[in-house]
Amino acid sequence: MWSVTDLIIPAFFLVWFVASVFAQFKNSKVRGYDYLGILPSFRFFAPRPVTRDIRVFAKGITENKNESAWKELFYADKKWYCFAWNAQHKLRKAVIDIYSDFDAFRESPTIWHVTFPYLIILNAANAIFENSMEFTRVQFMITCFAGHEESTHDIIFLSNEHEIGRVSG
Amino acid sequence: MILYFYRMNMRLEEFLVNERLILSIAASLTAISMIINDLEWISLRSHFKRTGIFSWDSRKARVASLLGAKSVPALTLLFKFPNILFLFVFRVLCCIALLAFLGNYFLMGVLCIFISGISIIISIRGNEGTTGADSMAVITIATAAFCLTSQVPFVWKAGLTFIGCQLALAYATAGWLRIVQPTWRSGADLLLVLRQVTYGNKMVWNYLVNRPKMAMVTSMAILLFECSAPFVLFMPVYLVIAYLCIGLFFHISNAIFMGLNTFFWAFGATYLPFLWLSVQINLIVF
Numbered sequence: 159m160w161s162v163t164d165l166i167i168p169a170f171f172l173v174w175f176v177a178s179v180f181a182q183f184k185n186s187k188v189r190g191y192d193y194l195g196i197l198p199s200f201r202f203f204a205p206r207p208v209t210r211d212i213r214v215f216a217k218g219i220t221e222n223k224n225e226s227a228w229k230e231l232f233y234a235d236k237k238w239y240c241f242a243w244n245a246q247h248k249l250r251k252a253v254i255d256i257y258s259d260f261d262a263f264r265e266s267p268t269i270w271h272v273t274f275p276y277l278i279i280l281n282a283a284n285a286i287f288e289n290s291m292e293f294t295r296v297q298f299m300i301t302c303f304a305g306h307e308e309s310t311h312d313i314i315f316l317s318n319e320h321e322i323g324r325v326s327g
Numbered sequence: 328m329i330l331y332f333y334r335m336n337m338r339l340e341e342f343l344v345n346e347r348l349i350l351s352i353a354a355s356l357t358a359i360s361m362i363i364n365d366l367e368w369i370s371l372r373s374h375f376k377r378t379g380i381f382s383w384d385s386r387k388a389r390v391a392s393l394l395g396a397k398s399v400p401a402l403t404l405l406f407k408f409p410n411i412l413f414l415f416v417f418r419v420l421c422c423i424a425l426l427a428f429l430g431n432y433f434l435m436g437v438l439c440i441f442i443s444g445i446s447i448i449i450s451i452r453g454n455e456g457t458t459g460a461d462s463m464a465v466i467t468i469a470t471a472a473f474c475l476t477s478q479v480p481f482v483w484k485a486g487l488t489f490i491g492c493q494l495a496l497a498y499a500t501a502g503w504l505r506i507v508q509p510t511w512r513s514g515a516d517l518l519l520v521l522r523q524v525t526y527g528n529k530m531v532w533n534y535l536v537n538r539p540k541m542a543m544v545t546s547m548a549i550l551l552f553e554c555s556a557p558f559v560l561f562m563p564v565y566l567v568i569a570y571l572c573i574g575l576f577f578h579i580s581n582a583i584f585m586g587l588n589t590f591f592w593a594f595g596a597t598y599l600p601f602l603w604l605s606v607q608i609n610l611i612v613f
Contacts, residue, residue, distance in 0.1 A: 167473050168485035175492055182500045195450035196469065198462035200497040204504035205511075207520045232380050236524060240586035245367035247586050250525040252380055252456035274389045278455075281385040285378025305523040306532050 210302040211250075212257050213311065216283035218293030219319060226293065231282050257300060264315055271318055280320060288324050295319045339564065343606050346483035347432050347475065353490060353596045354439055354471035355429055357464045358422035360592030361442065364461065365415040365422075375408045383407045386453050394451070406452050418445045436475030443469040459497065460593035466493050467596050484607075491604030494597040495557045502553025511550060514542030521584075528584040552577060560605045561612065567605040571598045 174196070180188040181197040189197060215228035232253050234246035260275035270276050283298040297319045301311035343349070375381045383406045391399050404410065418441075425438045446465045450457075467490055474486035505511040514535070521532040535542040552573060559570045575598070578591040 164477070164479045164482055167477065167482050170473075171470070171485050171489040175489055175496070178493065178496060182496070182504075194447045195454065196447065196465060198459065198466060198493070198497070200459055200462075200500040201504060202459055202501040203516070203520055203526075204501055205508050207516050208523070208525075209519045211524045232374075236586060241582040241588055243363070243367065244586040244588045245370045247525070247588075248367060248371060248456040249374065249380065251458065254525065255455040256380070274385070277388070278380060278382075278385040281382060282378060282380055288378075305525075305527055306529040307522050 208254060211305045212253050213301050213303070214253060214279055214298060215301065216286055216296060216298040218287035218290060218322070219295040219297065220292050221294050226287070226290075228299070229286055231279065231286070231298065260300075260315075271320075276317070280317065283317075284320070284323055287322055294322060296322050339568075339602075340606075343603050346480060346487055346603070349599045349603055350471050350474050350483060350486060351429060351432055351435055353467050353600055354435060354475070355426055356592055356596035357467040357471075358425045358442070360460060360464050360589045360596065361446075361468070362419055362422045363592065364464070364589050365419045368415050369412055369419075372409070372412055375411055377408065381453075381456070383411065383452070389453070390451060402451070405448065411449075411452070414445055414449055418442055418449075421445070432475045436472055436477075439468050439472035439475060443472045458587070458589070460587070460589040463493070463497065463597065464589075464593040466490065467593070487600040487603045488607070490597050490600035491560070491602075494594065494601045495560060497594070498553040498556035502550050502556070506550040506554055511546060512543070514539060514544075514546040517546040517549070518542055526585050526587075531584050549577070560601070560608050562605070564602070564606055564609060567602055571602060574598065 177188050177192075178197055180186050181192070182200060184201075214231045216231055217228050218226040232249050234249035234253075236246065237243075240247065256275040256278055260270070260273060260279075263270040263273045263276070271280075279298055279300075280296075283296050287293040287296050298317045299313050300315040302314050303309060303311045371381070373379060375383075377384050383403065386406070387399050387403060390402055394402075405414065421438050421441045425435055425442070428434045428438070443465065446461075446468070450465075470486045470490050474483045477483065505516070508516065510516045518532065518536055521527040521535065535545065552570075555570070559567055562570070575591075575595060578587075578594055581587040582591050
């Protein structure tokens with residue numbers, strides 16, 4: 159004897175699959191209802207791949223406008239055993255994800271400093287210099303480069319200068 | 328090789344009528360993917376601190392805007408450092424228990440419920456750094472949670488059909504969206520991917536960049552493999568097995584050359600449901 163749940167579960171799978179199909183379209187409205195984060199994105203490198211690697215740097219600025227050297231945030235290298243263990247990939251992927259989220263705001267200087275991706279990077283940049291009392295302000299930049307082809311970095315975004323926040327106690 | 332698969336097909340017929348066993352194997356392979364994944368997250372624990380790229384401090388405002396400010400205190404308790412690490416540890420323990428209880432379908436189903444729940448909770452925190460392998464892993468484990476706790480064969484079959492269709496969707500989406508791009512068909516975009524430190528491989532890029540025809544053939548082979556996934560479901564079983572062997576080779580190559588290590592386990596876990604589905608389609612259609 160079948161119960162109602164025996165039919166609900168297959169019906170749920172059907173709805174989930176149909177929603178998954180619609181979720182593959184760019185700017186799909188279905189994603190707006192994906193509160194559980196269960197709709198996959200299978201667009202791997204489609205339609206065009208990310209063409210360049212991204213690195214983020216930050217520098218500290220003193221009261222007298224002296225500047226520190228640029229320091230890399232979220233440094234991640236690739237080991238030979240990455241086929242089995244590749245924790246650093248998560249860092250690199252996170253940087254790409256954050257940059258992708260931020261890209262939409264790059265042409266909006268009036269609001270970019272209050273966007274979440276901007277604040278995530280600023281938070282990390284702030285942390286590098288918060289213990290160095292000589293620095294009062296911090297700035298970060300996002301660069302891209304052609305991976306294994308050449309190491310010349312192009313600056314694709316330079317942040318505003320921000321006062322360094324320090325946690326008391 | 329085809330004859331070998333043809334003979335194997337004879338024994339497979341007996342194996343493929345045990346839907347719960349197939350679901351439990353899929354869940355177990357997914358558990359391996361999740362164990363690797365979670366241990367990697369735990370190894371990045373310093374980045375979950377207040378000052379890190381995965382810090383809760385810089386995410387709670389976003390979560391508040393999505394779920395409302397009232398949810399933040401409770402979620403802070405779950406997601407702040409080091410509590411978030413306990414979620415990863417708990418998921419690892421559930422996955423290990425899942426592997427240990429292979430064969431006890433109901434208990435595996437209950438563990439899958441826990442794993443699915445933790446996965447959904449963690450995804451609320453933010454998905455930066457996650458990949459398609461994570462999505463596929465959640466799909467498989469959540470499906471197993473529903474099916475393994477059920478006693479009804481129709482539910483098991485629906486679950487296997489769902490997972491098989493998701494694999495076909497995954498490959499077809501990636502394949503068809505790219506094959507219409509001339510830069511993918513020419514191999515130029517494949518070279519762009521291989522050039523990157525994040526996804527590429529210097530040795531393979533150096534080799535292919537001077538051999539554009541080979542780059543084109545490689546790129547087209549990958550695209551045709553992915554595009555054909557939905558059609559393969561309608562092919563004879565021994566051809567489906569050959570197709571899935573190519574798929575395993577594809578994911579092993581991706582792991583070695585691109586560092587996509589968890590894709591092998593997460594996508595490999597869906598291969599048996601895909602094979603099961605193709606057998607059912609063959610039975611019904613032919």
